[in-house]
Amino acid sequence: MSKLKPAVNSNDHHLGNVNATTTLVEYGDFQCPHCKHAHPLIKRLLKERSNDLHFVFRNFPLTEVHPHAYTAAITAEAAGKQDKFWEMHDLIFENQDNLNTKFLLSLAENIGLDMKQFATDSKSNELQSKIEADFESGVRSGVNGTPTFFINGLSLLTYDETYESLSDAVLLESEMKQDKII
Numbered sequence: 001m002s003k004l005k006p007a008v009n010s011n012d013h014h015l016g017n018v019n020a021t022t023t024l025v026e027y028g029d030f031q032c033p034h035c036k037h038a039h040p041l042i043k044r045l046l047k048e049r050s051n052d053l054h055f056v057f058r059n060f061p062l063t064e065v066h067p068h069a070y071t072a073a074i075t076a077e078a079a080g081k082q083d084k085f086w087e088m089h090d091l092i093f094e095n096q097d098n099l100n101t102k103f104l105l106s107l108a109e110n111i112g113l114d115m116k117q118f119a120t121d122s123k124s125n126e127l128q129s130k131i132e133a134d135f136e137s138g139v140r141s142g143v144n145g146t147p148t149f150f151i152n153g154l155s156l157l158t159y160d161e162t163y164e165s166l167s168d169a170v171l172l173e174s175e176m177k178q179d180k181i182i
Contacts, residue, residue, distance in 0.1 A: 002142030002155040011130065012056045013085050016046050020054040022152060022174045024166075027058050027138045029146040030073060030092045031066035031099055034161065038147045039093040041163045045170060052174055057089065059134040060146050068099040073131050075104040078121040082113050 008014075008023055026042065028035040046055055059077070061069035072092050079088035091107050092099070108118050121127060138148070142155060149156040149166070151173045159165050 001157065002150075004137075004150040004153040004155075005140040006137055007153060008054075008056050011133070012058065013080065013089075015055040015057075015086060016049075016053045017051055018054050020052045022049075022052060022170055023054040023056065024156075024170060025056040025058060025150040027060040027134075027141075027143045027146060027148045027150075029060055029062050029066055029069045030076065030089075031069040031096060032062065032146045033096070034145075035147045036093050036096045037161055038166075039090070041166055043090075044163060045167055048167075049170065049174075053170060058138060059131045060138045060143055060148070061131065061135065062146060068101075068104075070131070071101055071104060072099055074122050074127055075108065077127040077130055078118050079108065079111065079113060081121045081127075082117065084111055084113065087111050 004025060008025060012025075024042075024045075026035075026038070028038075042055060046053060059073040061073050063070050076085055076088045076092060079085055088107060088111065091111070092104070095103070095107070109115060141148075141150070147159075149159055149169075151169055156166075156169050158169055
């Protein structure tokens, strides 16, 4: 079983309750069809368990098989500089079949980003380094495909692309944490 390296930190994109007993980390690729499939499952899980789940997304663009994955990651990160990472994250997955540079620019315009700032941020070494750091952390954590999930720092081996497999793993981890507290 692989361990998450490094642990969740302030450089990560977070959703849900940061103080939850269960943290789910996804290494994802914005052009990966399996990540697109997992996207609504995660949204449902967050909706149903918002108080006791902390979700983190890390970039793991598989550029050899997904030529627009890196550009999509840069687009999401640049949107994040204007506090719209999650809005862009969702739009990219929901429109994955249309991914190309022109379409990603139109998404940025449609969500009201300052396009001059977006252009500057998209070319910044800071965002490129962030994506590279996410990718390298995935490699150090044993990630070799997407999506790869970690629950409370340990790789999730039971995910089989169903909501139940994801939900059951989160519930089990939550129950195990509660048993240790009591």
